[in-house]
Amino acid sequence: MLSVTCKIRLSASGVHLFDRVSGTNVLLDEVAVPVEQFSRAPRYLSVALTNACELRCSYCYAPKYAASLDRERVLQWAVELDAAGCLGLGFGGGEPTTYRQFPQLCADIAQATSLPVTFTTHGHRLTPALIDSLRGSVHFVRLSVDGVGATYERLRGRPFTALVQAAGLLHSLAPFGINAVINADTVSELDRLAEFAGAAGASELLLLPEQPTKTTPGISDSDAERLVQWVTTVTTEVRLAISRSGFEAALPTAEAIPEESPLDAHMHVDAAGVLRPNAYASMGVPVGQSIIEAVEALREAG
Numbered sequence: 001m002l003s004v005t006c007k008i009r010l011s012a013s014g015v016h017l018f019d020r021v022s023g024t025n026v027l028l029d030e031v032a033v034p035v036e037q038f039s040r041a042p043r044y045l046s047v048a049l050t051n052a053c054e055l056r057c058s059y060c061y062a063p064k065y066a067a068s069l070d071r072e073r074v075l076q077w078a079v080e081l082d083a084a085g086c087l088g089l090g091f092g093g094g095e096p097t098t099y100r101q102f103p104q105l106c107a108d109i110a111q112a113t114s115l116p117v118t119f120t121t122h123g124h125r126l127t128p129a130l131i132d133s134l135r136g137s138v139h140f141v142r143l144s145v146d147g148v149g150a151t152y153e154r155l156r157g158r159p160f161t162a163l164v165q166a167a168g169l170l171h172s173l174a175p176f177g178i179n180a181v182i183n184a185d186t187v188s189e190l191d192r193l194a195e196f197a198g199a200a201g202a203s204e205l206l207l208l209p210e211q212p213t214k215t216t217p218g219i220s221d222s223d224a225e226r227l228v229q230w231v232t233t234v235t236t237e238v239r240l241a242i243s244r245s246g247f248e249a250a251l252p253t254a255e256a257i258p259e260e261s262p263l264d265a266h267m268h269v270d271a272a273g274v275l276r277p278n279a280y281a282s283m284g285v286p287v288g289q290s291i292i293e294a295v296e297a298l299r300e301a302g
Ligand code: SF4
Pocket: 053, 054, 055, 056, 057, 059, 060, 061, 062, 093, 094, 095, 122, 144
């Protein structure tokens, strides 16, 4: 007999069942949930554990001041979010593998909650020992790969062969996806990125059209058109996904949770402990004793 333990999230979209081990989602959208029973947490929370990172990517949006979150505080937020219907926690930064006691934090959350633990990494600090210490505590990983071969080496300043090794280590840890910032440097490498993702055993290629920051203008209109053209004509075994970036309407994307509001779908905590609608947002609410109180304050402010 098949036995599955799943989380339940209630929202205006219906009853959402989720299993962190298999990654299976089931939405019972024919069930009308009374407003007072809606889950209070956002469906997904990204957390910048630290601003620290030894790489210097020109399109990096992570703030450059030193900051990192307290481990006990993050664990307490995870427990609170889990009880309030959150379905996922994703660590980033900066580079989360620079965070002190990162494996311990992942293990504590995996043990204390039913949340899937995920993180995004540049991969260059992964070692067999670190992978072993994360085993059983991590449910999905995102590996940042901007271009392949010489393009990758120019943009990230690290050998591409080291990245290939990192992908091999991740493959032994958990399902993983490739994150690729798409801009003038990488838009012509989409075919090679998809080939790399397939050969490395990745289950997804997430396209991140470059966002404007203080130092970069973001993807140009002509490169955006090339990206749309590629997505609509490519045939690849690897699942394609795209960030919420304004391109959804121009692409044949599936809306996972119909009519879900952005603040129900996702929020972000930066390394200074400020809750924001997303990592690029300027407005935010400092998280105090309770992260759910901050979630509600952010919804009211938004
Ligand atoms: S690897 Fe990520 S966090 Fe580090 S500099 Fe590059 S974009 Fe920023």
